[in-house]
Amino acid sequence: MGRIVVIGAGLGAMAAAARLAVAGHAVTVYERSATYGGAVGRFERDGFAFDTGPGLLHLPAVYRDLFVKTGRKPLEECVGLRQVDPAARHVFADGTRVDLPNASRAGTVAALDAALGAGAGARWGDFLTRAREAWDRTRRPLLEEPQPADPRALAVEPYPALKAGLLRRPTRTLAQLGARELGDGRLVALLGSYAEAYGFPAASAPASAAVLPYMEQTFGSWYVAGGMRALADAVYERCRERRVEFVFGEPVDEVLTGAGRAVGVRLASGATVEADHVVAGAPVPALLREQVVPWERSDEWPRFQTHGTGRLTVLLALRGAREEDAAHRTVVHGGDHAPVTVLRPDDPALRPDAEHESVVLSAAVETLPGQDWPGLADALVEAAGRAVPGLAGRLLWREVRTPEDVREATGAAEVPGPALADARGEWLPAPNRSPVPGLYFAGGWSHPGGGLAHAGMSGALVAGLIVEGAEFRGSR
Incomplete structure (x- = not known):
């Protein structure tokens, strides 16, 4: 069989490697x-531990499939996986609170009616029915099949937006969809928060982003015991069991080509490594910026999704026990910033003892030069005070992780989002097949895009393309 070189040890790259x-x-x-996991990082200090990347897993079936296909032990024997319930507590600008149950449409409708007034749940339920149509139309081509060479086939808005009147303009963005179909500003904020969680501003995200709340509310939210870093540990160990070799602290400077295809890589040390196929798991923007990939002209570069937003993360070490009715995830709406996600996992592995708590705050931010990161971090902490009782008096210390810190760790300051269909075709990530035969892209910056589940799907697609070649039609 062939020799494969994989650039980067993120979740998508390791999924392909295994x-x-x-x-x-x-x-x-x-x-x-010096380590694996890519954006799925970990920070430890004084007995506290924090996930510095994704805090929850959606569509765990992706990793169940990976572990079934690559070994005897299923996923649940390698990590402790549990559903989070409630899936999220939302705190709106007017002080209204609502706890949304995990993967229960009827429960969600009832909770919204109780918190926002009669009819709110029905409007949300009707929206989810239309979102399901968009999901059914795009699930296969956007998640389970390689991106076609001509992506114009995906440049169709799949969401069946409501229309009224002959002169009514079409609904193009998620914000327009919310304003037209949901009415209540709190429901509009709820809808927008699902896109903002991936760094997509609701004002510019296409209406097809409606699949994001549908996906989460249908298939649920899951947590890995010990933190999400434990999932990266498990995938790394599965790779080692399958005799994948890892070389850490060794950047790849260049993908080598010959006879019109990728034939290996040149390492930063100057050594060259021959390969029959090269899988690039590093962020596509970094590969292009650092000229690792063999393209000199920008018009030859593969298309990749970019929306100008990164993630600001604040890690909080708190004194005092977590209250019994605390929610694992709270989304705080309002303010001059994107919704703030507050993660408070009830996990002894993340705190020194029961009289302390580790909390992670995050929000989508623009990756502009000169940002006042300390000021933005203060704003996140202030917002989190609406979710964590007595936060100011409990704070021992905080650690701020900016988009520039993310760039240092992963190669890109922005956070990649999942592939979305729209009439302009502007929300598709780089295809898994690169313009150079023998070179493939895997991970969050390539099809089907960002998020733990999508990255795992990307790895599966790349493996299928290499193993089955032109016969490969998609994951089954």
Whole structure:
């Protein structure tokens, strides 16, 4: 079988590596940092531990499939996986609070009626019915099949927006959809928060982003015991079991080509490594910026999704026990910033003892030069005070992680989002097949896009393209 070089050890890249190794390929992963996981990082201090990347998992079936296809032990024997209930507590600008149950449409409708008034739940339920149509139309081409060479087939708005009157303008953005169909400003804010969680501003995200709340509320939100870093640990160990070789602290400077295809890589040390296929798991923008990929003209670069937003994360070490009715995830709406997500996992592995608590705050922010990161961090902490009782008096210390810190760790300051269909085709990430034969893209910056589940799907698609070649039609 072939020799495979994988650039980067993120979740999507490792998912591809494990599948390729099971298929009989000799796989070596070169990672520029000292560890694996990519954006799924961890910070520890004084007995506190924090996830610095995603805090919850959606569509766990993606990783269940990975572990079934690559070994004897299923996912649940490798990590402790549990549903989060309520899935989220939302605190709106007017002080209204609502707890949304995990993967229960009827429960969600009832909770919204109780908190926002009769009829609110029905409007949300009707919206989810239309969102399901968009999901059914796009699930296969956007999640389970390789992106076609001509993506114009996906440049169709799949959401069946309500229309009224012959002169009524079409609903193009998620914000327009919310204002037209949901009415209540709190429901509009609820809708927008699902897109903002991926860094998509509701004012510019296409109406097809309606699939994001549908996906979460249908398939649920899950937490991995010990923090999401434990999932990266499990995938890394599965790769090692399949005899994938990892070389850490070894950047790849260049993808080498010959006879019109990728034939290997040149390492920062100057050594060259031959390969039959190269899988680039690093962020596509970084690969292009650092000229790792063999394209000199910008018009030859593969298309990749970019929306100008990153993530500001604030890690809080608190004294005092977590109250019994605390929600694992609270989304705080209002203010001059995007919704603030407050994660408070009830996990002994993340705190020194029961009389302390680790809390992670995050919000989408613009990656503009000169941002007042300390001021923005203060704003996040102030907002989180509406979710964590007595926060100011409990704070021992905080650690701020800016988009520039993310760039240092992963190569890109922005956070990639999942692929979305729209009439302009502007929300699609880079295809898994690069313009150079033998070179593939895997991970959050490539099809089907960002998020833990999507990155895992990306790895599965790349493995299928390499193993089955032109016969590959998608994951099954």
